[in-house]
Amino acid sequence: MSAAAPLIVPALKRHTATVIVAHGLGDSGAGWIWLAENMRRRSKFEEVAFIFPNAPNIPITINMGMRMPGWYDIKSLSDLNAREEDETGIFRSRDYFHNLIDQEIAKGIPANRIVIGGFSQGGAMSLLSSLTYKNKLGGIFSLSGYLLMHKKIADLMPADKPNKGTPIFMGHGDRDQVVDYKFGQMSRDELVKLGLNVDFRTYKGLTHSADPDEIDDLEAYLSKQIPPMGDKKLETSL
Numbered sequence: 001m002s003a004a005a006p007l008i009v010p011a012l013k014r015h016t017a018t019v020i021v022a023h024g025l026g027d028s029g030a031g032w033i034w035l036a037e038n039m040r041r042r043s044k045f046e047e048v049a050f051i052f053p054n055a056p057n058i059p060i061t062i063n064m065g066m067r068m069p070g071w072y073d074i075k076s077l078s079d080l081n082a083r084e085e086d087e088t089g090i091f092r093s094r095d096y097f098h099n100l101i102d103q104e105i106a107k108g109i110p111a112n113r114i115v116i117g118g119f120s121q122g123g124a125m126s127l128l129s130s131l132t133y134k135n136k137l138g139g140i141f142s143l144s145g146y147l148l149m150h151k152k153i154a155d156l157m158p159a160d161k162p163n164k165g166t167p168i169f170m171g172h173g174d175r176d177q178v179v180d181y182k183f184g185q186m187s188r189d190e191l192v193k194l195g196l197n198v199d200f201r202t203y204k205g206l207t208h209s210a211d212p213d214e215i216d217d218l219e220a221y222l223s224k225q226i227p228p229m230g231d232k233k234l235e236t237s238l
Contacts, residue, residue, distance in 0.1 A: 003056040003069075004028075006100070009036040012046040016234055017113040017138065017226040018104045020051045020097070022122030024144075026068045029054045032119065039219065047228055051100060055121075058089065071125045072148075077178075090128065090148055097129035101137070110235055113226055117141030117169075117218075119210065120179055124148045127168070127187075128156075131196075136162040139225035141169040141218060144179050144208055147187035154194060168198045169221040171214040173206025 007029040011017075021032050029052030036050035055069040062074050072089030097116065104114050115138045118126040123145020130140040131153060140163065147153065157163075168191065172184035181202075188200040199221070203211045 004054040006054060007033055007052040009033065009040070009050040009052075011049045012040070014047055014229070015049050015107070015109065016047040016229040017045075018049045018051060018109050018115070019045075019222065019226070020053065020100055020114070020116045020126075022053055022071065022097070022116070022118030022125050023055065023069070024118070024120030024122050025055075025060065025070050025074065027119075027122075028069055035215070038215070044219065045222065045226075048222075048226065049104075051104075053096070053100065055093070071121050074121075077180075085149060087149070090125070093125050094129045094132060097125060098133060101129075101133060105135075108234065111135035112138045113234070115139035115141070115222060115225060117143070118145065119143045120145055120208065123170075127191075128153070130166070131163055132156045132158070133163065134158055137166055139169070139222065140166055141171075141221065142187075143171045143210060143214065143218070144173065144176055144184070145170070145187070146179055146183045147190050150187070150190045153190075157194075164195055165197060167221070167225065168196060169218060170198060170200045171203060171211075171217065172200070173203045173208070173211065175205055176208045178208035 023031050032052050039045050055071045057067045058070045059065045059067050060070055071093040073086035075084045116126045116130050123142030127142050128148045130137055172181055174181045188198050191198045203214050
């Protein structure tokens with residue numbers, strides 16, 4: 001996939017965990033680097049490396065075919081049950097995220113110490129990429145996102161469903177004017193039907209953006225999923 005290299009905020013101490021954060025449509029990895037900077041200013045997650053990937057510039061149908069950073073094309077904003085999805089682009093990006101995870105594992109970071117998440121289109125890709133990954137991950141989060149390929153997701157998941165028990169954090173504003181709040185609710189319901197462990201949080205009055213309370217909740221989630229290891233040995237077996 002032709003795109004700028006990811007931005008990386010390295011761990012300050014021994015690297016024991018990785019968080020991959022995928023941006024939304026028209027944004028870039030730089031647009032979310034504040035998340036790591038905010039945590040670092042408060043001496044949080046010092047063993048964590050943060051990766052902020054950059055989507056390639058592609059034509060986006062709903063924006064009159066203009067090229068912009070996107071993980072896949074969006075043809076309409078209609079109901080999740082009716083919209084036509086760009087499966088080629090979705091699978092291309094899924095493979096890219098799987099490769100990023102593989103690279104971290106090759107560095108010695110266990111899969112269960114790797115978290116993938118994102119905002120809007122990036123949150124949608126994070127859900128799909130994690131649920132179709134071959135190994136159990138440390139965490140999955142989606143902010144103002146939704147479930148892609150919900151009619152096929154069960155068949156796309158590995159037979160042993162390694163991430164069936166991985167806690168999923170979803171945050172959504174009830175005034176979201178881009179990804180309708182009901183789409184977030186519908187996505188949660190679909191995930192629950194699959195037997196997945198979903199913590200869905202509603203943020204009153206929030207539009208299509210991140211909220212300080214939401215970020216605090218995400219921070220608490222990350223603290224639970226990838227706590228500091230200190231001098232403990234990393235278990236790299238899969």
